[in-house]
Amino acid sequence: MRRDLFDLQGFDEINVTPLLDLAWTLLVVFIIAVTASIQGIKVNLPKASNTPSLVKPKTKAITIDASGQFYLDAYPVTLAEMETRLRQYKAVxxxxxxxxxxxxxxxxxxxVDVLDLMQRLEITQMGLVTQRLVK
Structure with missing residues (x-):
């Protein structure tokens, strides 16, 4: 009986190229999914003119959603908690x-409550975020 076609020989090495292709694809998908999902609290922003953004790194974001809940960097807070945390940031x-x-x-x-808080804490570098006006 001839077994030339089906003769099983041992392999000295394993081809890992398909495994690396799969790992690379999963890494890219994971990076895209994570960066797309981290955007803070979704709010319906008012529209404004096309002006350049002045947002710097280490900027603290205060968000007020449609129900009136305050968020400081995507964490829900009360106005008193926000004041305490902003005082700590200002000290640093x-x-x-x-x-x-x-x-x-x-x-x-x-x-206006948030703006009054900014005035009490003497935080002068602040801005209001709006959507670009589409013409």
Missing amino acids: DPDFPVVIKGDAKIYYEKV
Whole structure:
């Protein structure tokens, strides 16, 4: 009986190229999925003119969602907790910038409360985040 075609010989090495291709693809998919999902709290921003953004790294973001809940860097807080944390940040870096993102449907009073807090804490580097106006 002839076994030339089916003769099993031992392999000295394993071809890992398909395994590396799979690992690379999974890594790329994971990186894209993680960066796409980390964007903070979703709010419906009001529209404004096309101006360049002045957001710096280490900027603290204050978000007010449609229900009026305050968030500091995507963590829910009360106004008193926000004041305590902002005082701590100011003690470390007196000139840290703050951006305020308020949902278009919230009462203006919530934004004014945050602006009053910024004034009490003497935080002068702040901005209001809006959407670009599409013409």
